Amino acid sequence: MSDSLAFNKYAGALLATGFVIALLVNASGMVFGDDKVAKPGFKVEVAEDTGGGAAVADVPPDWGTVLPKADAAAGLAVFAKCQSCHSLTANGTGPNLMGVEGRHPATEAGFNYSDGMKAFGAKQPVWDYDHLYMFLKGPQAYVAGTKMTFVGLKQPADRINLIAYLRTQGGTLPIPAPNPAAAAAAAAPAGAAPAAGAAPAAPGAAAPASAAKPGDKPAAATTAAAPPAGATTAPK
Numbered sequence: 348m349s350d351s352l353a354f355n356k357y358a359g360a361l362l363a364t365g366f367v368i369a370l371l372v373n374a375s376g377m378v379f380g381d382d383k384v385a386k387p388g389f390k391v392e393v394a395e396d397t398g399g400g401a402a403v404a405d406v407p408p409d410w411g412t413v414l415p416k417a418d419a420a421a422g423l424a425v426f427a428k429c430q431s432c433h434s435l436t437a438n439g440t441g442p443n444l445m446g447v448e449g450r451h452p453a454t455e456a457g458f459n460y461s462d463g464m465k466a467f468g469a470k471q472p473v474w475d476y477d478h479l480y481m482f483l484k485g486p487q488a489y490v491a492g493t494k495m496t497f498v499g500l501k502q503p504a505d506r507i508n509l510i511a512y513l514r515t516q517g518g519t520l521p522i523p524a525p526n527p528a529a530a531a532a533a534a535a536p537a538g539a540a541p542a543a544g545a546a547p548a549a550p551g552a553a554a555p556a557s558a559a560k561p562g563d564k565p566a567a568a569t570t571a572a573a574p575p576a577g578a579t580t581a582p583k
Contacts, residue, residue: 479513
């Protein structure tokens, strides 16, 4: 008899507990409904940061304007990114870069170039400033099939300073005379039309560097500038 009474007590307590839980669940559902709102009350639009101005086309600059002002010391710091594959004394994973500016592509003695670079060298007679600038931006995009897997230097200033530094390391290319028309074209926003009334380039001035493509012949330099003090200028 006592066992039956105890069982009834436990069963009653269990049922009461279940009833209370069910009651709480139903009550919370009534208080916190799950109805979906038709329209959010607040929607914050976040505009993409575009740098605060119109995009400028990334084309080769006017070398007669930028090279005399370029920071070769900063270019040496950028060259540190190249030193896992390149040096200025011997071939390694990549070819020796001493005297690369002015050298015929794919001709460094003792280096096994890719077929893609050999094909580029067959069309392009010299590593000039324009082609180096665009190649350093994205090697594989500029020379299909190159073994150089480096992602590239995306900042134009880094490429300009690196080119200024390499010029002091056996480069044989002179600095051309400044070409204001080419400088204005390089600084113009992407897709912008030339300014009305802009003066035409002087006869014999180099064409805007933006036209440089693999295989193009470099424009002849009009004026050679003296290399920086202490620069190594022996041709490779």
